[in-house]
Amino acid sequence: MDQRTGSHRGSRRGPRRALRIVLPALIGLGASSGCREFIDYNSGNLDFDPERPQIDEAPEVEPYAGDDEIVLLAQQRFPTGLDLHKKVIWRTCTPNGGVCHNTKEYPDLHTPANFASAFSAPCNVQAGEFEGVFDGCEQSGDRIRFSGYGFGTDEIEIGWVEFIPGEAEDYGDSEPPVDAPGLHIHLASPIPAQDGSPRAWGTVGFVRTFVNAAGEVQESAYASFDSTWWPIGDRTHIVGTVREYQVEDVQELVATGIVMGDANRNGVFGAHEGAPVSMLEPGDPVGSYLIGRMRGEMHGEPVPGSRMPLANPPLSVDEMLALFCLVEGFPADGDSAMLSGPIDYNRCSFSEDPADLNLLGDGVTWASRIKLIFEFNCGGCHNEDSPQGNLTLLGDGVYERLLQSSGQLSDMALIEPGDPDNSYLYLKLIGDDRITGLQMPYNPLTGEGSLSQAELSDIETWIINGAVEDE
Numbered sequence: 341m342d343q344r345t346g347s348h349r350g351s352r353r354g355p356r357r358a359l360r361i362v363l364p365a366l367i368g369l370g371a372s373s374g375c376r377e378f379i380d381y382n383s384g385n386l387d388f389d390p391e392r393p394q395i396d397e398a399p400e401v402e403p404y405a406g407d408d409e410i411v412l413l414a415q416q417r418f419p420t421g422l423d424l425h426k427k428v429i430w431r432t433c434t435p436n437g438g439v440c441h442n443t444k445e446y447p448d449l450h451t452p453a454n455f456a457s458a459f460s461a462p463c464n465v466q467a468g469e470f471e472g473v474f475d476g477c478e479q480s481g482d483r484i485r486f487s488g489y490g491f492g493t494d495e496i497e498i499g500w501v502e503f504i505p506g507e508a509e510d511y512g513d514s515e516p517p518v519d520a521p522g523l524h525i526h527l528a529s530p531i532p533a534q535d536g537s538p539r540a541w542g543t544v545g546f547v548r549t550f551v552n553a554a555g556e557v558q559e560s561a562y563a564s565f566d567s568t569w570w571p572i573g574d575r576t577h578i579v580g581t582v583r584e585y586q587v588e589d590v591q592e593l594v595a596t597g598i599v600m601g602d603a604n605r606n607g608v609f610g611a612h613e614g615a616p617v618s619m620l621e622p623g624d625p626v627g628s629y630l631i632g633r634m635r636g637e638m639h640g641e642p643v644p645g646s647r648m649p650l651a652n653p654p655l656s657v658d659e660m661l662a663l664f665c666l667v668e669g670f671p672a673d674g675d676s677a678m679l680s681g682p683i684d685y686n687r688c689s690f691s692e693d694p695a696d697l698n699l700l701g702d703g704v705t706w707a708s709r710i711k712l713i714f715e716f717n718c719g720g721c722h723n724e725d726s727p728q729g730n731l732t733l734l735g736d737g738v739y740e741r742l743l744q745s746s747g748q749l750s751d752m753a754l755i756e757p758g759d760p761d762n763s764y765l766y767l768k769l770i771g772d773d774r775i776t777g778l779q780m781p782y783n784p785l786t787g788e789g790s791l792s793q794a795e796l797s798d799i800e801t802w803i804i805n806g807a808v809e810d811e
């Protein structure tokens with residue numbers, strides 16, 4: 341084993357000092373994101389004034405002048421943002437112990453003050469699964485700065501960091517495998533070699549730029565780790581050995597919340613592509629992450645993660661309209677006082693065609709999604725040549741057939757628009773007690789089968805919203 345690992349520069353301070361983390365309070369400050377407020381998603385304790393926030397002078401808003409029924413309904417049900425919070429947001433957040441609390445990547449929206457602070461707040465700050473991070477939410481990553489021998493000393497942005505446990509090994513002058521035990525750091529650009537050295541000894545410092553309370557840009561090296569380091573592949577990936585006595589420290593470092601520029605590990609650094617998306621973007625409902633999660637897409641890009649609201653029916657059209665108009669009219673510097681003011685349905689651009697908000701986005705239309713799910717997962721058995729269960733789900737006329745009754749349960753239609761619980765095809769997909777035969781899609785190899793949760797919830801959403809054929 342390499343005696344130098346972890347102790348090369350640590351000898352002065354003793355090996356336990358190989359890792360240094362300072363300023364833990366810094367973690368959680370939006371990285372380079374200017375004047376965003378710090379939101380502690382985990383604590384659950386937020387300052388909240390139980391009195392409804394009052395504003396001295398409510399902004400003047402003309403009532404809606406048109407005759408669209410949906411807008412009139414929305415205006416009557418949700419005159420203010422507080423009404424929307426009370427009747428919709430709170431409802432979708434709190435049943436079953438509070439979906440918003442259980443899923444870390446979802447902001448806490450229990451109180452109007454929390455709801456208001458979702459405006460301009462970063463999204464996916466603490467995603468449970470890295471695959472669930474949306475590129476648009478990725479922020480500029482923290483940077484590493486190397487000091488020691490073997491690597492260049494330029495600061496390089498961190499893509500993502502991972503600790504792979506296992507016994508530390510000395511790879512000498514050869515390249516370690518990509519899954520070698522140790523602390524892996526993936527970088528935005530290759531780390532240069534010093535004097536052509538195949539490996540490096542020294543300290544990797546973790547550096548963050550942030551804006552302090554006074555609005556000044558500050559830099560801080562908040563942690564560092566001493567080790568032996570090897571570059572892997574094109575040198576955008578380095579691995580440092582982690583000795584047994586260092587494991588806890590490294591786990592702590594990884595858990596402290598290094599801001600990763602490519603948190604979802606897909607090679608795209610979201611913040612390089614454009615300004616990071618916020619949870620709710622004042623003036624831009626279509627570009628708000630929370631709304632993207634409800635619709636399953638943003639600007640034509642799929643938004644990963646299960647469809648919001650979890651375990652609840654999707655928002656109705658008037659509810660969506662109220663949310664869209666609230667967000668569209670929300671000023672960039674607005675705070676929770678804004679919620680008690682009237683929602684401006686009259687000037688809201690979405691009041692022109694609210695029915696357009698119906699399917700919660702293009703992601704769940706018949707042509708662009710549902711039909712394809714059937715073709716892909718069911719067409720092998722339910723095709724015109726040999727339709728299993730006497731049902732064809734491939735080719736022309738499929739939509740019309742779905743509205744007719746099931747062969748297995750003749751008093752139920754395969755699809756009952758608006759009512760998944762009385763749609764036999766949907767019951768077959770979730771393996772409901774009322775079905776005859778097997779849960780679909782049947783897999784002959786395992787004898788069982790199921791669509792993914794996302795596919796199931798898209799089909800459910802489509803049925804709830806009227807199962808429209810919108811070719």
Ligand code: HEC
Nearest residue numbers: 717718721728729731746747748765768777778780781782
């Ligand atoms: C490997 C073959 C196979 C695949 C794949 C398959 N099915 Fe089936 N399906 C069958 C068979 C066999 C039956 C009849 C026996 C049964 O219901 O278990 C059937 C019956 C059905 C029925 C009952 C028809 C009626 O009129 O009541 C529905 C609904 C259904 N399938 C839907 C689907 C859907 C939706 C998918 C894709 C998500 C799918 N199936 C995938 C083989 C398959």
